[in-house]
C-alpha cells in the first residue's frame with residue numbers, strides 16, 4: 198500500500214493525548230495528523246486508533262493501541278482488505294508490576310489500610326491476617342507478553358509459578374506447565390490465579406464455576422485479561438460463598454463496572470478501571486511499533502504485530 202498520511206484518532210485519548218503520539222512520530226517520512234472519527238480521515242491511508250468505525254473500511258492499515266483486538270470486525274476487515282496490527286509486546290512491565298501490587302496488597306493487607314484510612318480508623322489486622330508471598334504459588338494462565346511480565350515480577354518476590362499454555366513446552370521461571378484442558382488441576386494448589394489470555398472463542402468463560410470451585414479457599418483470582426474470560430456471575434457467587442478468598446479485577450464483562458455490581462462492595466475485591474497497563478510512556482511504546490511498520494511499508498516488507 199502507498200502511505201502518505203497517517204491519522205492518529207482522538208479515541209487514543211483513553212490512553213494518551215493524540216498530539217503526543219503525532220509529536221513522537223514527527224521524524225517519519227509520512228505526514229502524521231490528528232483525526233476525529235471520519236473528520237480528517239479522507240486524506241489518510243492508515244490510522245492509529247482505539248476504535249473502529251465504518252470509514253476505516255476505506256483504509257489500507259489500522260493500528261490498534263491495545264494488545265487485545267477482540268472488538269475489531271476481523272471478517273469485515275479481511276473483506277475490505279484492511280490490515281490490522283496490534284500493540285502486543287509492550288505491556289509486560291506495567292501489567293507485571295500491577296499484578297505484583299495486587300498480590301502484595303492482599304498479603305500485606307494494604308487494601309484494608311487504604312479503606313480504613315478513608316474512614317480515619319486505626320485498625321491493625323488480626324495477628325494472623327497478614328502473610329508474605331515468598332514461597333506461595335501463582336498459576337499464570339497465558340504465557341505471552343502479560344504472562345511473561347507477571348512471571349518475572351512474581352518470581353522476583355519469591356513466588357513459585359505454574360503456567361498454562363496451549364502447548365505445554367517449558368518456560369523459564371515456570372516450574373510446572375499445564376494445558377487449558379488441565380486448568381482445574383493447574384489452579385488447585387495456587388494462592389493466586391492470574392488470567393493473562395486474549396479473549397477468543399476458546400477463552401470466553403475459561404475461568405468458569407468449575408475452575409473457581411477447584412481453587413483453594415484462600416486463593417485470589419487476578420484478571421488483567423478481558424472481563425469475559427471469567428464467568429463473572431460465577432465469580433460473584435464464589436466470592437459470596439467463600440469458595441475463594443478474593444479477587445483483583447482490572448477488566449469486566451461490562452465497562453465501566455455498573456454501580457449495581459456487588460463487586461464494588463466486597464472487602465476482599467480490588468476493582469481497578471482497566472488501567473493495569475497504563476504508563477506515562479505508553480505513547481512511546483506504541484510509537485515504536487508504528488514507526489517500525491511505517492518503515493516496513495516503505496520498503497515493501499511484511500508488517501509486524503499483524504492480526505488481519
Ligand code: NAD
Nearest residue numbers: 264265285339340341342343362363394395421422473474
Ligand atoms: P500475547 O499475544 O503476547 O499473549 C497471549 C498469550 O496467550 C499467547 O502466548 C497465546 O498463545 C496465549 N493463549 C491464547 N489462547 C490461549 C488459551 N486458550 N490458553 C492458554 N493460553 C492461550 O498478548 P498479551 O499482550 O500478553 O495480552 C493478552 C491479553 O491481555 C490481550 O489480548 C488483552 O485482551 C489483555 N490485555 C489487557 C490489558 C489491561 O490493561 N488490563 C493490557 C494488555 C493486554
